[in-house]
Amino acid sequence: MLKNLNIEEVLFLDIETVPQAPEYNDLNEKWQQLWEHKMQFQINNDEPAEVLYDRAGIYAEFGRIVCISAGYVLQKHGELFFRVKSFYDEDEKKLIQNFFNALNLFSKKGKRRLCAHNGQEFDFPYIARRALVNNVRLPKILDIAGAKPWEVKDLLIDTLQLWKFGDYKHYTSLSLLCELFNIPTPKDDIDGSQVAEMYWEKKDIDRIVRYCEKDTLAVANLLLKYKGDKIIPIENMEVA
Template sequence: MLENLNIEEILFLDIETVPLAPEYGELTEKWKELWEHKMQYHITNGEPAEDLYDRAGIYAEFGKIICISAGYVTQKKGEPFFRVKSFYDDDEKKLIKNFFNAWKKFAQAGKRRLCAHNGQEFDFPYIARRALVNSVPLPKILDIAGAKPWEIKEQLIDTLQLWKFGDYKHYTSLSLLCELFNIPTPKDDIDGSQVAKIYWEENDIDRIIRYCEKDTLAVANLLLKYKGDKIIPFENLVSV
């Protein structure tokens, strides 16, 4: 299947998310109650739910998207390049609308598939859920509520699912697979757990964008490795 996959038909993406509020104490009493209920099965040592609030960004009910990077593989004189565009804004509704508008243009240009690492369980549903929260109409490719996995696999590609080979218990991080396949990763990457602090405390969105864009290239390179194709060096990453 992979050998017949046209890499130039795919738009690779990665999202960065943060908690809706910078600190637990800024939540209303109702939202604190809801968070405590959400965390009731995650508390292992009797710690208060407040101590787990740094996880809020991974839940679409308690977090928001601050950056979506989308890129694609192209050829120039026989050399592969990766062109990436990032969508970012403190106004999440504006960010999502801008990304959806760009997706229409990408689709018209022949990019008819989306690919992300763990996209099936995180990126794709997170974008769709936050779009609904913000009253933004979903594009057809993400309007998949209730769809069966085999109904969407042609349009939504997940490099994690490809690696699982049907093993539903197995999770492997993007960084681990990059190391396994000898895919170079930048040494200046921030850790995903630092994104909320960098956003809320340091207000350094540019640093987050660079991190997101490099992860998007890593996803593309991982799929290229699966296919047995030449990977794209970081110096061939072009931000537009």
């Protein structure tokens, strides 16, 4: 499968998400109750649900998208480059709509497949769910509710699922696989656990965007490694 994959037909994605509100106490009473119900089986030692609110960003019902980065591989003079564009806006609906508009343009240019790490369980459904919440029409490639796995396997690529080799119990982070395959990643940046702080407290969306873009390149390089090809150095990343 991967041997015959044309890497230049793939659009690589990464999203960054945060809780809907900066703090648990910023939620109204109904949403606090809903969060407590969501966390009822994860609370230990009678801790209140509010101590787990920093996890809210990973749930599409309680979080929101603050950045989507999308990039693709191209060749110039026999060398691979990675061109990436990011979509971010305080208005989540506008962010998603702008990304979908670009997604349609990418499709017309031959980028007919999407790839993300853990995309099957996180990025793809999260984008689709937040689009529905914001009343944004889904593009065909993400309008997959109820679709069978074999119906979308040629459209949506997940580097985590590829690494699982059918093992449903096994989760491996992108950072671990990058270390395993000697894929260079920046050491002076934030990690996913700091995104909410960067967004709500430090108001540093630029740093979040840079982090998202570099993760997108990391996903592309991981897929290149799976194919047995050379990776793209970070200096060959072009930001649109």
